[in-house]
Amino acid sequence: MKHALNLYRRLLGVQIRSQMQYRASFALELVGTGLIALFEYASLALVFERFDNLGGWTLGQVAFLYDMAEFSFGIMDMIFAGFDPSLFGQNVRRGTFDQLLLRPVNISVQVLGSEFTLRRIGKIIVGAGIFASALALNPVAWTPPKALLATLMAVSQVAFFGGLFIIGATITFWTVESIEVVNIFTYGGNYMISHPMHIFPAGLRQFFTYIIPAIFLAYYPALYILELPDPFRLPAFAPWLAPLAGLSVLMAALAFWRFGIRYYQSTGT
Amino acid sequence: MIRVENLSKHFKVFKHHRGAMGTLRNLFTRQYNLVQAVNGLSFEIQPGELVGYIGPNGAGKSTTIKMLTGLLVPTSGELSVMGLLPWRDRQKYVARVGAVFGQRTTLWWDLPVIESLNLLQHIYKIPAASFKQNLDEFRTTLELDPFLDTPVRALSLGQRMRADICAALLHDPEILFLDEPTIGLDVVAKERIRQFIQQVNRERGTTVILTTHDLSDVEKLCQRVMIIDRGKLLFEGQLDALKAQFGGKRELLVDFAEDYPSPQIEGAEIAGREGGRVSYRFARGEIAASELIGRISAKYRIRDLEVREPQIEETIRRIYEERLLEN
Numbered sequence: 001m002k003h004a005l006n007l008y009r010r011l012l013g014v015q016i017r018s019q020m021q022y023r024a025s026f027a028l029e030l031v032g033t034g035l036i037a038l039f040e041y042a043s044l045a046l047v048f049e050r051f052d053n054l055g056g057w058t059l060g061q062v063a064f065l066y067d068m069a070e071f072s073f074g075i076m077d078m079i080f081a082g083f084d085p086s087l088f089g090q091n092v093r094r095g096t097f098d099q100l101l102l103r104p105v106n107i108s109v110q111v112l113g114s115e116f117t118l119r120r121i122g123k124i125i126v127g128a129g130i131f132a133s134a135l136a137l138n139p140v141a142w143t144p145p146k147a148l149l150a151t152l153m154a155v156s157q158v159a160f161f162g163g164l165f166i167i168g169a170t171i172t173f174w175t176v177e178s179i180e181v182v183n184i185f186t187y188g189g190n191y192m193i194s195h196p197m198h199i200f201p202a203g204l205r206q207f208f209t210y211i212i213p214a215i216f217l218a219y220y221p222a223l224y225i226l227e228l229p230d231p232f233r234l235p236a237f238a239p240w241l242a243p244l245a246g247l248s249v250l251m252a253a254l255a256f257w258r259f260g261i262r263y264y265q266s267t268g269t
Numbered sequence: 270m271i272r273v274e275n276l277s278k279h280f281k282v283f284k285h286h287r288g289a290m291g292t293l294r295n296l297f298t299r300q301y302n303l304v305q306a307v308n309g310l311s312f313e314i315q316p317g318e319l320v321g322y323i324g325p326n327g328a329g330k331s332t333t334i335k336m337l338t339g340l341l342v343p344t345s346g347e348l349s350v351m352g353l354l355p356w357r358d359r360q361k362y363v364a365r366v367g368a369v370f371g372q373r374t375t376l377w378w379d380l381p382v383i384e385s386l387n388l389l390q391h392i393y394k395i396p397a398a399s400f401k402q403n404l405d406e407f408r409t410t411l412e413l414d415p416f417l418d419t420p421v422r423a424l425s426l427g428q429r430m431r432a433d434i435c436a437a438l439l440h441d442p443e444i445l446f447l448d449e450p451t452i453g454l455d456v457v458a459k460e461r462i463r464q465f466i467q468q469v470n471r472e473r474g475t476t477v478i479l480t481t482h483d484l485s486d487v488e489k490l491c492q493r494v495m496i497i498d499r500g501k502l503l504f505e506g507q508l509d510a511l512k513a514q515f516g517g518k519r520e521l522l523v524d525f526a527e528d529y530p531s532p533q534i535e536g537a538e539i540a541g542r543e544g545g546r547v548s549y550r551f552a553r554g555e556i557a558a559s560e561l562i563g564r565i566s567a568k569y570r571i572r573d574l575e576v577r578e579p580q581i582e583e584t585i586r587r588i589y590e591e592r593l594l595e596n
Binding site: 003006017018095096099101102103104181262267 | 339
């Protein structure tokens, strides 16, 4: 375990040094991803200019959800980039993944250390900035439990999105040509989590409550922090289920991942 | 060291449907063809051997190597290397073997070679002393110094191969798997790699399993050869035995001092002539080269002569084409 952590740190160092060799490209992508995050927020704000609210939620309230997800996804995308399904699928096809299997180190640690997209920092910083300004739009009093929950929310979402990436990466063991199908999971999950859940049909909402517990990762903590009433009348501890939900998705993803590796070893490419 | 018994690997190749709906169908339909990549393979390899594993593309070479290195789980049969099951004891096993796949690199693309090697020290937990000793040795024998600080992406194929072979040996593996280590290299680079492989096998006692389709690799390096085709072992044994058993005819080239219109000789046939040079073909076992030379020199005046062994390429091509070993 200690060896794995030490090695992970070294592999990260390699990734960062490698990316720093292409400074111009790094700077461009840094600015590019930041700008994209900014434009996405602007388009959201424009929609509110016209419709004024979304399922009764104000711009500030939706932006809170939206940018929390944006920020967490950015952090996850940086850390879990090795599991990015489109990239990982290529590595499986090219045989790079086999090279990892030939080394005497835990395979998940190696995949995690095989990529670290530092340039996502651009998106993360802009996401954090917009999140801060969204907070200013919400006239709520901050208390220590709220600050704690907001932090837990971000961490849990990173775990949740990371789990989705791992599930997506695992699916590429079966079907390398259908990244689009895989993207339904990752980007679909991101979409669900960044909108107030009560605007979706009941079936979809129940799916994201009981099958994939995404509702506890964003919507419920947001209700608590923004002091909004719960239309579904779940118990009062529902907002605090966020870490459990994030962790369980990540754990389930890792179990699926191990199953996928066993399948891969029985079939190859 | 390596024991393989009745080893088979069958793949299900699923029928693919194109387009978005096709993709969904691919996920749920179970139509497939069964491909028997490796079928009932049995062999043993002793410590310190240098074995050539050859066969045409698609014969099952890669599949075998992937099973031997633990990348693939066999469908049936037994496979035990150093008492371990490669796929099940993956981490423990790969720490004791080295592998080079000619078309890929294990090194970090954007890092200078030396940094990749340093990283491997940590990955394999190589003690500092033996790491330094090995690295110093390989720097000399593989002539790594000129490009040790060059990023891997900027290396030539030959340089990259040398770096990769060094990377596979730093942790003193007991077995080295080389998959097409000379592919795409020029003659000089090939020769350098071959010499090094031989040296590692002799001096370090490393067991080497070499797959290649370049038969001169096998001819120069391997005492023992295994030939695989369509998932089955066609031949397994000494290279000399292969030639003796299936080798085509030997050739005797004679430069005559005078111009003889038809220098016939008993026991050999004339295969061709070019000016004063005539080539005879004769079968091993029927007549010895010395006997034949005696007969020729008794009748004609000779300036020079040369005996040629049948080329291994030809031997193996004959085995494939005539399916000499099919039962």
